[in-house]
Structures are given as C-alpha cells and as structure tokens.
Amino acid sequence: MRIGFLGVGRIGASHAAVVARHEGVTSLVVADADPARARSVAEGLGAESMTDAAAVLAADIDAVVIATATDSHAELIAAGARARVPVFCEKPVALDVPGTLSVLEEVRAAGTPVQIGFQRRFDAGYVAVREALRTGRLGELRRVHAVTADPAPPHPSYISTSGGIYRDCLIHDFDIVRWVTGREVVDVIALGANRGATFFVEAGDVDETVAILTLDDGTLVSLQGSRYNGAGYDVRMEVAGTEGTIAVGLDERAALRSAEPDVDFPSGTPNPTFWERFADAYVAEINAFVEVVRGERPSPCSVEEALEALYVAEAATRSRLEGRRVEIAEVRK
Numbered sequence: 001m002r003i004g005f006l007g008v009g010r011i012g013a014s015h016a017a018v019v020a021r022h023e024g025v026t027s028l029v030v031a032d033a034d035p036a037r038a039r040s041v042a043e044g045l046g047a048e049s050m051t052d053a054a055a056v057l058a059a060d061i062d063a064v065v066i067a068t069a070t071d072s073h074a075e076l077i078a079a080g081a082r083a084r085v086p087v088f089c090e091k092p093v094a095l096d097v098p099g100t101l102s103v104l105e106e107v108r109a110a111g112t113p114v115q116i117g118f119q120r121r122f123d124a125g126y127v128a129v130r131e132a133l134r135t136g137r138l139g140e141l142r143r144v145h146a147v148t149a150d151p152a153p154p155h156p157s158y159i160s161t162s163g164g165i166y167r168d169c170l171i172h173d174f175d176i177v178r179w180v181t182g183r184e185v186v187d188v189i190a191l192g193a194n195r196g197a198t199f200f201v202e203a204g205d206v207d208e209t210v211a212i213l214t215l216d217d218g219t220l221v222s223l224q225g226s227r228y229n230g231a232g233y234d235v236r237m238e239v240a241g242t243e244g245t246i247a248v249g250l251d252e253r254a255a256l257r258s259a260e261p262d263v264d265f266p267s268g269t270p271n272p273t274f275w276e277r278f279a280d281a282y283v284a285e286i287n288a289f290v291e292v293v294r295g296e297r298p299s300p301c302s303v304e305e306a307l308e309a310l311y312v313a314e315a316a317t318r319s320r321l322e323g324r325r326v327e328i329a330e331v332r333k
Helices: 010-020 035-045 053-057 070-082 097-110 124-134 156-162 171-181 198-202 279-294 303-322 328-332
Strands: 002-006 027-031 063-066 087-090 114-117 141-149 185-193 208-215 220-226 234-241 244-248
Touching: 002 010, 002 053, 010 027, 010 035, 010 063, 010 279, 027 035, 027 053, 053 070, 063 070, 063 279, 070 087, 070 097, 070 114, 070 156, 087 279, 097 303, 114 279, 114 303, 124 171, 124 234, 124 244, 141 171, 156 198, 171 185, 171 208, 171 220, 171 234, 171 303, 185 303, 185 328, 208 303, 303 328
Parallel strands: 002 027, 002 063, 063 087, 087 114, 141 220
Antiparallel strands: 141 234, 185 208, 208 220, 234 244
C-alpha cells in the first residue's frame, strides 16, 4: 500500500510516522507548503518528497492523508475524490455549510471513502462512556458537561483562517456529544468573551465561550471552551444518568486540582498539548483509516457525520453573534 501525505506539520508528520510503521504500508509520498519541511520529514521516514498536492495525487497512490491549512481542506478532499483515492482529512471538511455540502456532493458522486479526523471517537474514555450509556449502566441520560481548554492560543495567523472557536475547536465537542449520547442537537445558546489578545477580536472570534445545547430527548449539555488555560491542556466530559455519573479525562494528568484538604488527586503533570492527551487515539484513528483503505471497514467518521457537527458549530456562531437561541433546523435551510 502506497499512501500520500499532504501537509506534514506536527499532526501530518505524526500521522505519517504511524502509517510508516504499519505492516500493510510499503511506501509514503509527502508534500508540504514548505518544501524543506517535506524533504526533512521524507528523509526521516524513508519516504519520497514531492512538489505539491497534484504531484502526490498523480503518483499512483492507494490513499491520501490531508493535514494542511483548514481553508484548503475542501479543495483537496474534492481532488482526492475525483482521483478515486480514499481520503483521510483533519477536521473541518470546509469552513462553512455550503462548502461542506459541495464536498459531500463530490464524494457521493465519486463513491470514494472519506474519513474525517475526529480523534476523540478513538479515545478509550469516550469509548467507555458511550458503552456505559448503550448498555444502560448509567440509566436514563439526564445531563452532560464538557470542557475544552487550550493552555495558550495558537499563532495569530492560524486564528484568521480557522473559522472561529466553534468551527475549529469546539466542533470536536459537538461531534463527540452526538457520538457518545447517540442523540441529535436541536438548538444552541452560545456566549463569548474576549479577555486576551486583540487578534481574536480582529478575526471576529472570541477566546472564552460557554454554550448550552439541547438534545432531542430534552437532555441539556453545558460546554465551556477557552484559549487560555494556564493549568494545561484540559479536555473532559461528564455524563450523568439516573443510575450513575461517569467522567472522561479525569486521570492523574487532568489539568485541575482539588481544593479539599488532604486530597492530592490528580497528582500527575497535566498534559501540555492535545498530542499528549490524545496520542493513543491518534494512532488508533490513523490505523483505522488503513483498514478503510483495505476495504475492511466503512469510514468511522464520514463527511455526513462531520456535516452534522458543523451544523451545530454554525448554530453556535449565529447564537453568539445574534444573542439568541438558534435551532439546528434553521441552519440546515
């Protein structure tokens, strides 16, 4: 199996390293907006470096992994589909709903497998809480609380093309809430604040946010997001049912401390970035893509699934900007 890689920054290079070790993969070809970086990654993995995306897609590859800038995803997924090459792409599919629908049309017409990178679906904690709900161990679902907090904001140039905190960051929470609970979001209320660098305001974005989601069974979901969390990288979820409550991300490396006397949990060093928090999930996710390419399983996160999460992100964005509750049905029109 010969796999192409478009974009070999931190995530792309890490995915390439995992794939290079896979027993079913014989060779890699890589390209990046920075040719020197592409050559360096290729040399380290014993791969072939190419000039651009077109060269990679024309290189007789069996699949392509896209980890380029957010605003290039739609064009590259569509190009992969037209080339009849299975595609893995980091989220989001596109920066808006029309762009995502356009990609979906291309993918459906081509019949090409596409997997979108929502790695939390492969994290052991989220898998466990999903199973606890499915088996009835938690009883009837009553409430959910989720947190996603970065220790520090990304570079200003990233924010301007990211699509905003809901499309870029909290879209992971919107996806995992649907995946874990098996329910659909029906409406959103979102508030945001600017407490940090001015480049968030200049990009029309916020660096702190809270949101309330209503699920189709009446369950309320509270969500907090931040670009400034000095305690470390913090991603957690609490799911409460009539028979019990279970937490994801509450381990020795959780980025919080107890104020109670004589309690030293958690006592470990908090995760500094998303990669340490989800290292195992990233490996499982990209290995699953190899199985998709082999025809051994369907895509574990299709463009259709990614679109559902984007609808929620769009509703949250409208809610914040317009100061009102926004129904998902409104965004679908």
